[in-house]
Amino acid sequence: MDYAGRRERLRRLLRRQNLEGLLVTDRLNVTYLSGFTGDDSFLFIWTNGQLLLTDTRFTQQAEEECPELDIWVRPVGGTMVDGVRRAARSAKVGRLGIEAENISVGFFDRLSARLARVELAKTTGLVEQLRQIKEPEELDRIRQAVWQAERALKAVWAALRWEKTERELANELEMHLRQFGASGSSFPPIVASGTRAALPHARPSCRPIGSGRLLLVDWGANEGLYQSDLTRTFLLGRITAKLCRLYEVVYQAQQKAIQAIRPGVSAEQVDGAARQVIAQAGWGKRFGHGLGHGIGLAVHEGPRLGPARRNQPNCLLQPGMVVTVEPGVYLPGFGGVRIEDVVLVTRTGHEVLSSLPKTFEQMILE
Numbered sequence: 001m002d003y004a005g006r007r008e009r010l011r012r013l014l015r016r017q018n019l020e021g022l023l024v025t026d027r028l029n030v031t032y033l034s035g036f037t038g039d040d041s042f043l044f045i046w047t048n049g050q051l052l053l054t055d056t057r058f059t060q061q062a063e064e065e066c067p068e069l070d071i072w073v074r075p076v077g078g079t080m081v082d083g084v085r086r087a088a089r090s091a092k093v094g095r096l097g098i099e100a101e102n103i104s105v106g107f108f109d110r111l112s113a114r115l116a117r118v119e120l121a122k123t124t125g126l127v128e129q130l131r132q133i134k135e136p137e138e139l140d141r142i143r144q145a146v147w148q149a150e151r152a153l154k155a156v157w158a159a160l161r162w163e164k165t166e167r168e169l170a171n172e173l174e175m176h177l178r179q180f181g182a183s184g185s186s187f188p189p190i191v192a193s194g195t196r197a198a199l200p201h202a203r204p205s206c207r208p209i210g211s212g213r214l215l216l217v218d219w220g221a222n223e224g225l226y227q228s229d230l231t232r233t234f235l236l237g238r239i240t241a242k243l244c245r246l247y248e249v250v251y252q253a254q255q256k257a258i259q260a261i262r263p264g265v266s267a268e269q270v271d272g273a274a275r276q277v278i279a280q281a282g283w284g285k286r287f288g289h290g291l292g293h294g295i296g297l298a299v300h301e302g303p304r305l306g307p308a309r310r311n312q313p314n315c316l317l318q319p320g321m322v323v324t325v326e327p328g329v330y331l332p333g334f335g336g337v338r339i340e341d342v343v344l345v346t347r348t349g350h351e352v353l354s355s356l357p358k359t360f361e362q363m364i365l366e
């Protein structure tokens with residue numbers, strides 16, 4: 001990964017905001033800019049240098065993972081703010097950006113008190129903006145995370161028995177994810193059967209999966225650094241007309257949204273393509289979340305695919321963005337359907353990175 005190139009792109013963004021430096025405190029932003037994967041560490045970046053601030057748990061790891069970086073190790077009894085203060089002084093930074101979405105009020109107060117002569121400027125989404133466009137090596141890793149998730153589901157699917165509980169299924173999924181090389185789940189799997197499928201983020205319970213007619217599974221792999229996030233909804237037993245219609249509406253909504261994905265289209269337009277199908281079916285109010293989100297180092301990152309929000313410019317899709325497309329309809333007391341895939345925005349349109357079966361007929365469990 002070209003960490004130096006990423007830091008240069010960040011410096012260009014800093015210059016545009018008249019910032020002489022940025023204190024990167026978000027763990028994944030630190031990883032993105034340095035390759036360092038430890039916790040509780042910061043990257044101090046300024047016009048012509050960078051310093052990784054860490055503690056003794058990570059001294060060797062930092063030297064191995066980012067040999068080209070200068071490293072400050074917090075002494076026993078010292079604080080991270082000491083390191084930031086020293087770095088700001090030696091780099092002669094007068095106006096320092098901080099990641100406003102990430103630091104606590106307490107840390108901000110301590111920083112302000114100790115860096116009295118430095119102007120702290122709140123920034124939002126600077127590194128996150130860069131992270132939205134994936135490099136080829138990142139795409140390889142996301143593809144790997146998708147592959148691991150798909151293999152794990154296929155293994156669970158092949159051994160599915162209706163008397164298994166939601167929790168057993170979730171545990172089996174996690175075991176298979178690891179067997180296929182993932183470091184674990186990208187988030188605790190959601191397994192919701194029957195009427196519980198109406199809970200968009202249900203926690204797996206001890207209910208047997210065969211006790212209803214729907215089985216919603218939302219899961220993903222953490223490949224090590226990069227994440228995947230998929231959903232499939234299975235249909236069990238006697239398929240009623242309402243169930244069939246519900247599935248088909250969500251399926252069509254997802255198809256329409258995926259077809260709309262190409263560079264230059266707004267995230268709102270893609271969301272709208274799915275929302276329109278669901279609204280026309282009379283279930284507009286039952287699709288209560290956004291259509292999807294960017295995915296990469298984090299399961300949820302930019303861009304957000306959803307209706308425009310006040311004071312937030314709607315993002316235009318660009319090649320290299322990777323997003324989930326996950327329309328859902330949730331009917332309390334009945335159940336819910338969500339279908340989620342991972343989609344890459346290409347120069348000419350899009351590529352769906354996930355390939356598990358998802359048509360109505362394919363999701364029927366005998």
Ligand code: GLY
Binds near residue numbers: 219
């Ligand atoms: N699994 C969380 C989501 O789909 O966003």
Ligand code: MN
Binds near residue numbers: 218229230340
């Ligand atoms: Mn999901």
Ligand code: MN
Binds near residue numbers: 229324
């Ligand atoms: Mn998702």
